[in-house]
Amino acid sequence: MGAEGLAFRAPFAFVTFLVLNQLAPGQDMLHTLMQQALNALQQGSIYALIALGYCLVYGVLLLINFAHGDIFMVGAYVAFFIASMAMGKYGLLPAGIPKWAVLAATVPLTMLLTSGVGVLIERVAYRPLRLKGANRLYVVITALMMGIILEYGNLSILGANRLSFPSLMPRMIFEPFGARITITELSAIVTCFAVFALLQWIVTKTKLGMAMQAVSYDKFAVPLMGIPLDAVIVFTFFLGSSLAGLAGLLYALNFPVLDPFMGAMVGWKAFVAAVVGGIGDIRGAFVGGFLMAFLEVAVVAASDYVPFIKPEMRDLVSFSALLIILTIKPTGIFGKPKTTKI
Amino acid sequence: MKKLLVALLVAALAIPAVAFGADTIKIGFNIPLTGDQPKVGEMSKDAAEMLQEKINGAGGLDVGGKKYKLEFVYVDNEAKPESAVNAALKLIEGDKVLAMVGPQASARAIPAAEIANNNKTVMVSAWSTNPKTTLDRPYVFRACFLDDFQGPVAAKFASGELKAKTAGVLYDVASDYPKGLAEEFKKSFETINGPKSVVAFETFTTKDVDFKAQLTKIIEAKPDVLFVPQYYNEVPLIIKQARDLGYKGPVLGSDSWGSAELMNLCGDDCKGQYFVTHYAAAGAKGATKEFIDAFTAKFKDTPDDVAALTWDATGMVLAAIQKMGALSNDLAKDRTALRDAMSTMRDYAGITGKMSFDGKTGDPVKCAVIVKINDKGEFAFHESVCP
Numbered sequence: 001m002g003a004e005g006l007a008f009r010a011p012f013a014f015v016t017f018l019v020l021n022q023l024a025p026g027q028d029m030l031h032t033l034m035q036q037a038l039n040a041l042q043q044g045s046i047y048a049l050i051a052l053g054y055c056l057v058y059g060v061l062l063l064i065n066f067a068h069g070d071i072f073m074v075g076a077y078v079a080f081f082i083a084s085m086a087m088g089k090y091g092l093l094p095a096g097i098p099k100w101a102v103l104a105a106t107v108p109l110t111m112l113l114t115s116g117v118g119v120l121i122e123r124v125a126y127r128p129l130r131l132k133g134a135n136r137l138y139v140v141i142t143a144l145m146m147g148i149i150l151e152y153g154n155l156s157i158l159g160a161n162r163l164s165f166p167s168l169m170p171r172m173i174f175e176p177f178g179a180r181i182t183i184t185e186l187s188a189i190v191t192c193f194a195v196f197a198l199l200q201w202i203v204t205k206t207k208l209g210m211a212m213q214a215v216s217y218d219k220f221a222v223p224l225m226g227i228p229l230d231a232v233i234v235f236t237f238f239l240g241s242s243l244a245g246l247a248g249l250l251y252a253l254n255f256p257v258l259d260p261f262m263g264a265m266v267g268w269k270a271f272v273a274a275v276v277g278g279i280g281d282i283r284g285a286f287v288g289g290f291l292m293a294f295l296e297v298a299v300v301a302a303s304d305y306v307p308f309i310k311p312e313m314r315d316l317v318s319f320s321a322l323l324i325i326l327t328i329k330p331t332g333i334f335g336k337p338k339t340t341k342i
Numbered sequence: 343m344k345k346l347l348v349a350l351l352v353a354a355l356a357i358p359a360v361a362f363g364a365d366t367i368k369i370g371f372n373i374p375l376t377g378d379q380p381k382v383g384e385m386s387k388d389a390a391e392m393l394q395e396k397i398n399g400a401g402g403l404d405v406g407g408k409k410y411k412l413e414f415v416y417v418d419n420e421a422k423p424e425s426a427v428n429a430a431l432k433l434i435e436g437d438k439v440l441a442m443v444g445p446q447a448s449a450r451a452i453p454a455a456e457i458a459n460n461n462k463t464v465m466v467s468a469w470s471t472n473p474k475t476t477l478d479r480p481y482v483f484r485a486c487f488l489d490d491f492q493g494p495v496a497a498k499f500a501s502g503e504l505k506a507k508t509a510g511v512l513y514d515v516a517s518d519y520p521k522g523l524a525e526e527f528k529k530s531f532e533t534i535n536g537p538k539s540v541v542a543f544e545t546f547t548t549k550d551v552d553f554k555a556q557l558t559k560i561i562e563a564k565p566d567v568l569f570v571p572q573y574y575n576e577v578p579l580i581i582k583q584a585r586d587l588g589y590k591g592p593v594l595g596s597d598s599w600g601s602a603e604l605m606n607l608c609g610d611d612c613k614g615q616y617f618v619t620h621y622a623a624a625g626a627k628g629a630t631k632e633f634i635d636a637f638t639a640k641f642k643d644t645p646d647d648v649a650a651l652t653w654d655a656t657g658m659v660l661a662a663i664q665k666m667g668a669l670s671n672d673l674a675k676d677r678t679a680l681r682d683a684m685s686t687m688r689d690y691a692g693i694t695g696k697m698s699f700d701g702k703t704g705d706p707v708k709c710a711v712i713v714k715i716n717d718k719g720e721f722a723f724h725e726s727v728c729p
Contacts, residue, residue, distance in 0.1 A: 032562045035587070039554040160380035162575050164607045173586060182586045255551045257579055257607055265549055300555035311545045311556055312515045 031178040033301070040297035041290070042185040042254070045192035048289025049247035050270035051277065052199060053240035055285035058274070060212050060236045061219075063139050067121060067146035069267015071241050074150060075114040075248025076165070076258050077158075082106045082113075083166050103168040110249050111242035118241020119234055121146050127230070147267075154260040165256035184253040191250060195243060196286045203282060208235055216280070276322045278335030287333060295321055366411045367403060367669070369659060370433030372444040372454055377421030379573065381603045382446050385649040386468065388641050390414055390443070393656050403660055406668040412660075419445055419454075426450035430457040430465075438673055441466065441659045441680055446648055447573075447598075448472035448489075448519040455482040464680045466659055468651035471597065472522045476704035481681050483704035485655035485697065486597070486620055489519070493526025495710045495727045496594055496618045500567045501534045504592055504616075508541045510565030512556055512580060514572060515545035523571040523596050531569075541565050550576075557584050571596040578608035585611060592616070600647040605719040612715050620647045621694040622713045622723035630693040647694075654692035661690055 050072050057065040086102040088095030125142050172183040203209035211232045214222050223229050251266070252258060269292055277288025295318035300311045309317065326332070371390055375383040394412050402409035415437045419426035426445045433439045434457065441464040445451045451470035458465035459479040466483045467475055471492055476482045500506045509531050513524035528540045541563035544556040560568065561584070570580055570593055581593055595617035604612060623644050626634055633653060637645040645653075662683040663669075669676050685704070690697045697706035709728040716722045 028562055032558055035558045036555055039552075039558060042554075043552050155376065160376050160378075161603065162607055164578070164609070173588075180586065180588050185586075255579055256582070257551070257575060259575070261549075262551075297555045301559065304559065310515075312547050315547070 034177055035179040036297050036301045037294075038179050038181050038185070040294045041189050042181070042293075043296065044290035044293030045188045046247055046251050046254075046266065046289075047270045047273050047292050048192050048286050049195060049243055049250070050267060051274040051285035051289045052195065052282060053243040053247075054271050054274040055277075055279055055282060056199075056212075056236055056240040056243075059280040059282075060216050061126075061233060062136060062216070062280075063126065064143065064271070064279075065240070066140065066143040066267075066271075067150060068240070068244060069263035069265075069270065070147040070150035071114060071118050071121070071263070072244040072248045072251070072267060073154070073258075073260065073263030074117050075110060075241075075245030076252040076262065077154065077163070077248075078113045078117075078245060079106055079110040079249040079252055080163055080165055080258060082109050083168055087166060099168050099170075106168065107246070107249065111245045114245025114248065115238045115242035118237045118244070122234065122237040127233075147264075151260050151264070158260070160260070163258040165252040165258060167256065168253060182254075184250075188250040188254060191246065192286075192289075195246070196282070199239075199282050202239070208232070212236055272319070272322060276325055276332050278332030281332075281334040281336075284332055284334035292318065292322070365402070365409070366413045367405075367663060368413045368415060368437060368439045369656065370437055370439035370442040371414060371416045372419050372426055372429045372433060372442055372450075373416065373446060374421035374450070375416070375418040377419075377425075378575065379421050379447065379601075381574075381601055381646075382421075382469070382648050383418065385602070385646055386444065386446060386652040387416055388643075389637070389645065389649040389652040390416075390656055392637060392640060393653055393660075397660070403663065405664055405666065408668070410669070415439060419450055421447070421450065423450055423453045426454040427457055430454040434458065434461045434463045439463070440663070440673070440676060443468065443652065443655050443659065446470065446652075448475060448522070449517050451475045451484075452518055455479050458482060462674065462681075463677050464659065464662075464684055466655040466684075468655035469597075469648050470519075472518050473705075474518065474522075479704065480685070481677075481704075483658075483684055483699065483706075485651045485658060485692065485694070485706065487708055487710055488705055489522040490526050492596055492618050492710060493523055494530040495712075496569060496571075496596065497527050497530035497534060498727070499616065499618070499712055500531065500569065500594055504567050504594070506566035506592075507535055508539050508563075508565045509535075509567050509569055510542040510544070510560040510563060511540060511569045512544050512546070512553060512560060512572075513570070514548055514550075514576070516547040519598065520571045520596075524569070527569050527571070551579055552583075553580050554583050554587060557587050557589070560584075561587055561589050565591065567591055568593045570594070571598065573598045574601040574604040574607065577604060578611065581608065581611045581615070594618075597647060600713070600721060602644055602646045605715070609719075613717055613719060614715065616712055616714050616724065618727075619711050619713050619721075621650050622711050622721050624716070624720040625723040629691070633693045650694050654690075654694050654697070657692060658684070658687060658690050658697065662687060 054068050057063055083102055083106045085092055086097055086105055125146050126139055129139050129142060169183050174181050211227050215232050273288035273292040274285040277284025296314050299314045299317045303309045303311050373383040373386045394414050397403055397412055402411045417429040417432055419429045433442050442458055443466050445454050446469035448470040451467040452474050455465055455475050459481045462481055464481050466485060468485045470484055471486055471489045473488050473490055476484055500509060511524050513520040515521055532539050542560040542565060544560055546553055546556055577599055593615045597619040599617040600619045623634055634645055662680055665683040666679045685699050685701050688698045695708045697708050699706055709726050711726050712724040713721045714724040
């Protein structure tokens, strides 16, 4: 609970910092620091959203769904096609639908369709293996293969040319205390916090959430208690993949150039973030995602002041720092020790 | 009996092969048809096919009174250095091409050039502007100018027409081309505007999409101009993020901007910006205009730099083959003769300008063009800068 408190206290510390900053205006360095913090917050919200999906599936099935980063990519593409269609690009709908309506339709449809992809993958790739009682290792390898199938399937269907994501939000920029944040960045951050709160509620307070916890605790005893195992697993994939779809949409709004391999690196980073946070724990994925982003931005920001640190060492330094955290606490920040783990 | 059969079979296969080999000339293309820059490969292939059609349609290439049909072999290098090396080996040893065109970008051209040079085969990179590609490699040529020329041109233009006293640079440190160009720009800009006039020199690594941390630092340093020697897939994100973070000054680019894809991805953010390049489609005249019109009619797409330079690179190879006078059918001998013919080429009239080789290096002497992206999103000719 202590660490959870920390996660919630951080924003307050941030606000305090802002107030202090306001008391000493005209200091460029503080503005820059503030801007870098916002940059990290925004990047972290994407990592956290993807990490939450990793974490859900792992928590319930103890399966590392390596295809998750690519489901995120599928989400971005699904959002692209829905938004383009709603804007009248393929002639199915009349042009001139207001952008807010397009966005309002794109969000739920993207989540729904992407989760359909996730559930389908579970149905055709993971469930047959699970029913045959295959070792977890084989399922993880299947997940890895599914990810590659999604990447190259996309490459062969749509070609390697980048797609330009339409801007669905006005180009509005807020300037809190001299730093700048666009409305798309702000929505990514707000969405991430809201999703985290919602997931916490679903997992700890609802019947389905408790069923998920039960499956995680003992997969073999659960059906004996009258809980439909397959339904719980499908729901988990549904939830995890819809989050990936949402993350894909928010990512595409902020970085509007899509390519089939966009999910690979982001997916890896989110996975590492989930592990460092303590995979299987929702708070861990959330905190891990932001930790990752803050470390990355800190390396770039510090490169002027710390000798031998260069911006290109971002991944080197941030991953080394995460490695140290794992060395000290191998189960991750929120993880509980267990005897078997991959 | 078995031996006789094998001998017959070999003979049967060998005779047409020799006859076939006698009146065709094979040229290989080492280009990225998939991977990070598929448009580059597509444009290169389109230009090459158009040239092949034109020459084969006229009966073939006339070398010393004999007509040769052209056979072009395209191998995908996936925009990866290791694949470019494999593709070069396949073309040189497997397909036994007389010469190789490409790879286009420096990151792939530098390792592939090593292979071509070691195998004594002429390689012409249409688009690689890094000095290392041709350095101490007598068999390697290019159809474009060098980074060490493009850097000073950009610095001169920024300090002159854009009236910049300070500059910021953002580049990919993991890629040869942007790194070389960024360093050349810094050197020239600081020669003109004094030491430390490049107030921010920030790096990132390939496949990054979030440049905000670096851009925040650049904007804090308040540069008059931002120099971004990056590729068309990164430029839209960089400019958008710079504007979101409050940068209002001009953004200056390099020839890697000059892809037809840039405006599809970038939209309004790129309008009004300048970049240094090899040729400009809007406002072209003469042979260049003919090429643009024919290409546009055939492929329904405006040819970009890579298309124009591939056309010139391939054209130069063909002109050099004609200069050889005759082909001996001894591949090693012909490859060396082609190298000698290339290195003494004078005033080859390409559609991207006149090119000459001085016999010592594989780098042509030619002019650069400054392009302004106009309000219609076209790459319009702004001015020409010669060495």
